[in-house]
Amino acid sequence: MPFKRPSSTRDSSQSSSNTGPRLKRARSRSPSHDQASSSSRITVITVYIVQAKLDPEIVSDLFRVAEGDRVFEGGHHNGVRFHLCHDVSEAEVIVTAVHMRRRLERHIDWGIAKDRAIVTPQWLLDSAQQGKSLPCGDYAALHDLQDETEHNCPDTDCHCRSGSESHSPPPNELSSLSEPASPELAQQHDSVAAAEYDVSKLSLSHTARYSCCRASPLICPNQGLVAELDVIRRSRSLEGEERSALSYQRAIAVIKAFPKPITAKNLHGEVSKLPYLGQKLMSMIEEYVEDGQITESAKNRDSPRFQALSAFTTIYGIGPHTARKLHAEGMRTIHDLEYHFGEKETSAGSELSSGDGHAEDEEKILERSIQVSLTLRDDFKEKILRDEVEEMNSVVMRELDALLTGCTSTIVGGYRRGKPQSNDVDIVITHTDAKGGAAKIKGLCKKFVRRLYERGLVTHVMHLSSFRAPNALRTTQWDSLEKALTVFILPPSPDGCQPRRRIHRRLDLIFAAPEVYWTAIVGWTGSTMFERDLRLWAKERRGLKFDSAGITRRHDSKAFFPKNEREVFKLLGLDWVPPLLRNADA
Structure with a gap:
């Protein structure tokens, strides 16, 4: 679709036919906010807008945000400025109300889409309101590109030592490692000799997007919150909702690395700026800060289905899919599993007798593993x-x-x-x-x-x-x-010992x-x-x-x-x- 500047005059007949939810308008800024001081850190983000399925008034709102040199300030002398581009290949973020791959491919090449963050219009408006690029994963327009959208999002850079965008390691850095050498x-x-590490001396940042760039202790200052969110994560995983489970897993990882207790004072400040904490998760965190628990977590813990599926997956060989299948067949307790699988004692003999460890039927191997786990639970x-x-x-x-x-x-x-x-x-x-x-x-x-x-x-x-x-x-x-x-x-024990x-x-x-x-x-x-x-x-x-x-x-x-x-x-x-x-x- 060719790039088209929307008319500034609202077409009432067209807008009245739009049955979708109304989008919030970007908050207007006074002229004094439009200019950033020389000491400000301004993030410039190039945006391409797919106008299909958008109400003309909403398109006008989006263009007002994305055009010009206006800087949307986010506090601490930081801000964001959007640049509207006419060529989709130049964009970092693609804004669209299209939610199906086939329809999106009518407007942009799928190969380009996979290398960009594909978000709903609300991302642009909310980012302008808050004066920063918000996590794109919370506004992903296409489920098929959820992961790509999260990882191509220009919200928070990893603060690791080598946060370069280079996709090829320097040859001189790798040359000495290309031949097998005697491992030390x-x-x-040595790496586990010390009981504790001085995190302040490590070049790691709790705001990094990747867990491998953060310091995540075994017990963190917000371990209670982590436990509550993990109940929801497990529930999503048990029900086969892997994308949702991964979102909670990422949020948990971010909180594990946050070095201070989350309180009402820092909740809407530095905590809200952490990666992967979208609006829904922030509301859960706020509920925990206020009440000491999360309602959804409590409901999951009290759910007989959640309890049954959780119990089933403690048995080696039973994953979420098998657990749901067993539950659908009417099983509710471990004793039901014992009756279903039987408590036949098995040994290592059959596995060791096969030539390569794969000759035996996989279903028989899985069933034997479950039987062993039930017997030795x-x-x-x-x-x-x-x-x-x-x-x-x-x-x-x-x-x-x-x-x-x-x-x-x-x-x-x-x-x-x-x-x-x-x-x-x-x-x-x-x-x-x-x-x-x-x-x-x-x-x-x-x-x-x-x-x-x-x-x-x-x-x-x-x-x-x-x-x-x-x-x-x-x-x-x-x-x-x-x-x-x-x-x-x-x-x-040796002779003479207890x-x-x-x-x-x-x-x-x-x-x-x-x-x-x-x-x-x-x-x-x-x-x-x-x-x-x-x-x-x-x-x-x-x-x-x-x-x-x-x-x-x-x-x-x-x-x-x-x-x-x-x-x-x-x-x-x-x-x-x-x-x-x-x-x-x-």
Whole structure:
């Protein structure tokens, strides 16, 4: 559609036919506000307006906001100025009332749309009112482009050390990491040696858009609020509303990094300027500040359906989709699941007997995992203290040394992030031989699990993957590392010691070649939101693909091999975030 300047005269016949909701007008500014002082920080945003489906009066309002040199002030000597462009390819933000892809493609190319923030007209008007670019995700015009709109939004830049818009890492920065090198294995525990970190000495910002650019402690000053919002997030996830659940997850991650208690005094000031906190979330936060709870969270907690689905998903192998299916079949309690699946005792034998860990039917593997989890649910409920985690690692490495000498390990997961108690134990294992270690590690997973099974230390195998060549396109969800998800039990205490209570524990063993050992450690340390944003940052800001199995350049699949954990962050253009400050989840 050609660019057309709307008439300043209102067409009453056209406007009266518009049945959509009225949009709020941008608040007019006095002439004194139109000029910014030289010390002001002004954000200039280029805007393209798709006039289809818009009332002429609303179009006029939008043009008045977007035209000219008017600066909309937002306080603290900051403000925003919009620039109306005639070429959609020059726009940062596209404003439209169209909500379907096919209709939008009549006006703009879909490839351009995916690289822009596509928002409703209310975003432009509200941004002008508040004098700042508001989070576009709260005003996304198309559900199909929700993620792209959030990440292309010019609202808040990441304040990380390397916040450059460059999508290609400088060649001289990566050249030294393009060949496999001996990993600095002796440093593997340095990053968690200290109980606390001085956040003020780290170049991290709680206003950053990416979790991997923030300092997120295990317990934050607003942990009660986080718990309330997490109830809503879990409810959305249990009901399959993944986009909504992700929105709450992002908001939780932002609040986890906020360094001060949220109060009535700062709620409408610095808190309102944080990324991902839209109008609905702000109203929930305000309710919590006033009442100490959120009504929707309380309703969810009291919901029998929420309680049933939550209970089902505590069983290994049952995710939200399966939980909803079981609920639809009439099941409401764990006892109903026991009757449905039966409490047949199963062992590791069938999984270990298959040639590659994938020969057995997936449904049978899943059913066996659920049966095991139901049988051992009382043991699985008990948290694992840190000293037991360390003892399990010692036993595992002692047994591995008897099979292959020269291996080393790092305990990852919640333990590495400082949790006093864990639900399961994750251990990443490699070999210290930089040149021949990869060959020694290949195939070791299944051999080692068989030994643990024969020794009575592994009682069940939930999942066992053999070696797979790295997938350059990363079309699969899991990485290509060998791994075993097992049920482990510590051996009896030595003679003369008080007999220990032997409890079944979930133990995940991950085997990584020396050259990808540190990406495996970073990838398996978590938290979930931190890892998600780490992958997103690598893609959007560095033109790289990151997962536990390695780092590759997107345009040619060239691999890079950091030799320690800090080098992983340097390669990704990020400031170092200690493991204890990666707790971006509730």
